[in-house]
Amino acid sequence: MPSRSLWVPFELGRPLGVPDDADFQIGVLKSLLGLFNRKSGPVIEDYPIESPVTAETDAAWSCTIPLPPLPDTTTPAEALKQALLQEVGSLAPWHAESMRRMGRTSFGLSGLTPESMPEVAAFLADVASGENPEPLSGLSEPLPIAIRYMADDAKAYYMEAANEQPGSDSPGGTRMWTWIYHETRMGQVFYDLRDRLASEYADRMAANGGERPPGPPPINPISARFAVRPEPTAP
Amino acid sequence: MVRLKDLPKEYAEGLLNLPIPDYGPAPWTDAPDLKDARVAIISTAGIHRASDEKFAGGAADYRLIPGDLDFAELTMSHVSVNFDRSGFQQDPNLVFPLERLRELEASGEIGSVARWHYSFMGATDPSRMDETAPRVAKLLKEDGVNAVILIPV
Structure with a gap:
């Protein structure tokens, strides 16, 4: 009908x-x-x-967790990884509170549990920086698809933690995504991850005479609406 | 869905240019009185029980979601990275209003909530669902469902 x-x-x-x-x-x-x-x-x-909930009401929303500064380490990649782990540590109690209050979490597509978030963050940071770390134990899928699900789980972790913080109502989706991609260390890692995987795919395409190589396109954790990487901010 | 003017231009153009399958005319059918309606939800949010197989890209199959589901069992494996999960993560009723239907059943405003509900992968070309959709229709009939709400996301 x-x-x-x-x-x-x-x-x-x-x-x-x-x-x-x-x-x-x-x-x-x-x-x-x-x-x-x-x-x-x-x-x-x-x-x-x-x-x-409108763009105007969302404008007032900000995550109360401060962006950790990049520590002075030997390489920018190691500095970003350390800052990322510090960020995850700051979010952890809020995510635990979210799970306690709601009795559920969207984390888990990767096959891992929220307690694995530091390991997930470290893994994603390592891949983003060009390393090829051993896959984490307990993943539900092989690489590279597991990277996509770990990225989805990381986003769920961040959003659930951010929603739990006191001080303001939860924002709409656009504001929440802007926070993830543009205002967190995890967002920086997502852009680095996308760029590395896209670059390797381009190399494979060039080696294939300019034709798409066999297999799926590269994993890309960045929504098309946020494809442009934001200008770097002062540490 | 959102107003096109509230989307980035290329996003809006993409939606406007999505092909729409032509299924031809269909006869009008009167619906039951709501107090006699047994209501099921069909979602395209790519949701399912965490124990179910995740959705794959281009998937034309569906997942059964029981009417007595606890939201703690529910997850979302929609394939599109563009898909906004933030609202669902906060409150699954936002895309799958099962608890709201139960409240309407309790207040007598609808007859009952179906035993089973159904979830599809919204990013899939709907013409690929030509085989699965009739199977779902049969299941709905066998469940006594006489009113279905389609909730796209």
């Missing part, structure tokens, strides 16, 4: 509008279910209520 459709003005990934707001979600759902009463169609209606 022709569908009855409700168009909603919310961010992609948020069709019910606002997380942790049952009344708002029920409002959307009742509007959708109400379309079943129509006697002719097709039907497409606009949902008239905007999400209270």
Whole structure:
């Protein structure tokens, strides 16, 4: 049968509008279910209520965990790895609190547990810097697909920890992604990871006479909306 | 979904240029009264129980999600890196409003919540689901479902 459709003005990934707001979600759902009463169609209606979470309200959001400075070490890669591990350590109690309060976590696609986050971070930093570390024990998939799932788990870890911190309401998706990619050491590692894997893929393509080499395209943990790496900030 | 004007230009153009399969006309069917409706959710968010096989790129299959699911069992393996998981991580009802449906059932506003719900990989070309969609329709009928809400993400 022709569908009855409700168009909603919310961010992609948020069709019910606002997380942790049952009344708002029920409002959307009742509007959708109400379309079943129509006697002719097709039907497409606009949902008239905007999400209270907007770019303007998001502008005030910031993560209270300070970005760790890059330590003075022998190489930039080692400095970034140390800062990353310090960052993960700062997030760890907030992620543990998130799991305690919600009784769940989205971490786990890699086959690992949130307690493995320091090892995941170190592994991703090593790969990003050009090393080829031994795969972690317990991964659910072989490399390179395991890198994608570790990156997904790292994002889940960061977002769940950030959402748990007091002081402000949780931001929308765009602000949260901006924080991850542009304001964290993990974001820097993601860009380095993308650049290394893309470079190696380009080399393989060149060796293949300019044609796509066999196999899937390289793992890329960066969303297309954030493809441009931000300008480096002062440590 | 979001307003096109709120998306980066290349993103909006990509969505506008997505091919849409033509399934031809379909007869109009009156829906049951909501108080008699047995409602199922079909999601394209790539969600499933953590114990299920993850979705792969181009997957046209689906995952069964039980109506008595505890959200602690739910995970998301949508293949697209562009896909925003932040809302789901905070509250799965945002993409899969199962708890909201249970509340509507408890208040008598809908008849019942289906025993089973279904999840697909939204990044897959829908024409690849021509074989699996009829199987899901059959399962829905056998579950007594007479109202389905499709929640794209």
